[in-house]
Amino acid sequence: MNSPENQSTLTKSVQNLAIVTGASAGIGLVYAQELARQGYSLALCARRVDNLEKLKEELESLYGVQVYTEKVDLLDKAARRRFYQRATKDSKPQLLVNNAGFGSVSKFAETNIERELDMVSLNCQALLDLSHMTFADMREQRSGSIINVASIAAHQPITYMTTYAATKAFVHSFSQALAAEAQDFNVHVMSHCPGPTESEFHLVSGLPEKMNHLPSMTALEVVRQALQAQKGQNWVCINGLKNKFLALTGKVTPGPIAARITKRVLAENVNSKK
Ligand SMILES: NC(=O)c1ccc[n+]([C@@H]2O[C@H](COP(=O)([O-])OP(=O)(O)OC[C@H]3O[C@@H](n4cnc5c(N)ncnc54)[C@H](OP(=O)(O)O)[C@@H]3O)[C@@H](O)[C@H]2O)c1
Numbered sequence: 001m002n003s004p005e006n007q008s009t010l011t012k013s014v015q016n017l018a019i020v021t022g023a024s025a026g027i028g029l030v031y032a033q034e035l036a037r038q039g040y041s042l043a044l045c046a047r048r049v050d051n052l053e054k055l056k057e058e059l060e061s062l063y064g065v066q067v068y069t070e071k072v073d074l075l076d077k078a079a080r081r082r083f084y085q086r087a088t089k090d091s092k093p094q095l096l097v098n099n100a101g102f103g104s105v106s107k108f109a110e111t112n113i114e115r116e117l118d119m120v121s122l123n124c125q126a127l128l129d130l131s132h133m134t135f136a137d138m139r140e141q142r143s144g145s146i147i148n149v150a151s152i153a154a155h156q157p158i159t160y161m162t163t164y165a166a167t168k169a170f171v172h173s174f175s176q177a178l179a180a181e182a183q184d185f186n187v188h189v190m191s192h193c194p195g196p197t198e199s200e201f202h203l204v205s206g207l208p209e210k211m212n213h214l215p216s217m218t219a220l221e222v223v224r225q226a227l228q229a230q231k232g233q234n235w236v237c238i239n240g241l242k243n244k245f246l247a248l249t250g251k252v253t254p255g256p257i258a259a260r261i262t263k264r265v266l267a268e269n270v271n272s273k274k
Pocket of ligand 1: 021026074150
């Protein structure tokens, strides 16, 4: 059970509530900043509660919005459900940004399997669970929007980022199918596919040094484009022209060929015991 010092409260009901997961760093933190700037009150979660508290102070003083924060490990099913119940006790959400996630680069046989299982659990199961709770409320109120952060990695198999690309393919497919169901209830769902973006992702995911120097977009560019696409009711937002082209290539390239190409590209970046 979460202790009271690890959570703050929404003191009164709010009109415009947005929930952002993984708001302590990177893309999620910028989503929180941009949404507060647009006047949303926020419910934010992550494990690093100090970062959330700092962000809460900043956003409340800059924009006069209410910010609820809670230390949550989203791998814990009971904890993420409690977070949703607490965050929405007085106000139902208008927006959910399922952002928390991580990746890895490794030969599959040499991978840390516990971490891979956690990746599937965070990137897919937690996102699915939060989407389900939120969609039920949005369906009832006949309004709302869900942004699921997938990746450019969703658009083809990626050898040596095998599990990560598969989790993001799940998010991308799930989001589009849900978007079709949701539109009957005036609920919008979007799959957000950033390419390489400046954040802590590369560090956390243990990406090799060389891959850290891939041309990246800033989290601010990525989030502003996504929120623009969300306003336009798009079902998919792929950031940047180069990434749009890559996604298109992924679509027309047979999976076995894409897997062989990515194997060649990433081979020199993975450590091998051989
Ligand atoms: N950066 C890129 O190049 C890139 C490209 C495409 C897609 N994406 C996707 O964008 C999303 C955000 O990534 P990012 O680039 O912003 O990475 P990041 O800087 O590492 O941020 C990840 C966020 O997720 C939170 N998180 C991780 N594990 C968690 C857990 N078990 N429970 C709760 N929160 C957890 C982290 O907070 P705590 O550590 O405090 O818990 C952090 O706030 C991810 O879904 C990622 O796959 C990133």
